[in-house]
Amino acid sequence: MSIWARSPPIYSGRLLIWSPRLPSTHDVVSQNFCEIPLGTVCVTDLQFKGRGRSKNVWESPPGCVMFSFTLEMEDGRKLPLLQYVVSLAITEAIKDVCRMQGLPELDVRIKWPNDLYLNGLKVGGILCTSTYRSKKFHVCAGVGLNLDNEKPTTCLNAALKEMISDSGQIKREDLVAAFFNKFENLFEVFSGQGFQALEELYYQTWLHSGQKVVIEEKNNGCVVNIAVIIQGLTPSGYLLATDEENKEFELHPDGNSFDFFKGLVRRKLE
Incomplete structure (x- = not known):
């Protein structure tokens, strides 16, 4: 394992830990949170115990972008929204790299x-975990993104190959650097102004505005289907939806995010 430092790690990404093979970058930074400088990022070429939501295993062969980093937060109300900031930073970073390289x-x-998701297929995921200590939340955020593996679904560079005839490709190091440039700016806005300041950009990037969803409700032993339309996010970071009578519902995921619309838990907003 090698360590490279460019300058004091005041912001995320200034200290980089790299290894060709690790069980999980997330475990490295979370298990050593107090021993490594705040903002440290861990990158690997191959993970063999990658982590996803709900204890899912994340397949992480060579050809993926895999990294985790540390940060601290004090406001627990904002903590569930952090994963949206990370998601937004990586999508904006992909746009920046393509723009700078003329792709x-x-x-x-x-x-x-x-x-x-890219072209209806999953290409990556975000994982944020935290522990509370000394009146602060110690947060570990991780990103996994399929850059070069065309199977079993698709990847970023395969999509580029279909769009252009030359060999233009996104490189892992360019994408990681662009991510932290974006994340620093977005996190500063998020910390100072809350997620509302980023909502418009987030809604431009997500898949769900106006999406129709059927949720199930148990009533006196019977299951009733309710059709709702997703409107956005609630202040707590869950999905805000309305039915045909404009009644508002807060939708919570239940289990695997691949299938989350089939297992939504809902709460009527009074």
């Missing part, structure tokens, strides 16, 4: 709550 823009979208 066609890839329309990578956010599938709530923490997946990244």
Whole structure:
């Protein structure tokens, strides 16, 4: 394992830990949070115990962008919204890299709550975990993104290959650097003004505005289907939806995010 430092790690990404093979970058930074400088990022070429939501295993072969980093937060009310800031930073970073290299823009979208999709197929995911200590939340944020593996679904560079005839490709190091440039700016806005200041940009990037969803409600032993339309996010970061009578519902994921619309837990907003 090698360590490279460019300058004091005041912001995320200033200190980089790299290894060709790790069980999980997330475990490295979370298990050593108090021993490494705040803002440290861990990058690997291959993970063999990658982590996803709900204890899912994330396949992480060579050809993926895989990194995790540390930060601190004091406001627990904002903590659930951090994964949306990370998701937004990676989609904006992809746009920046394509723009700077003269490549066609890839329309990578956010599938709530923490997946990244391209052309209807999953290409990445976000994982944020935290512990509370000394009146602060110690947060570990991780990003996994398929850059070069065309199977079993698709990847960013395969999509570019279909769009242009030359060999233009996104490089991992360019994408990681662009991510932290974006994340620093977005996190500063998020910390000072809250997620509302980023909502418009977020809604331009996610998949769900105006999406129709059927949720199930148990009533006196019977299951009733209710059709709702997703309107946005609630202040707590869950999905805000309305039915045909404009009654508002807060929708919570239940289990695997691949299937989250089938397992939504809902709460009527009074």
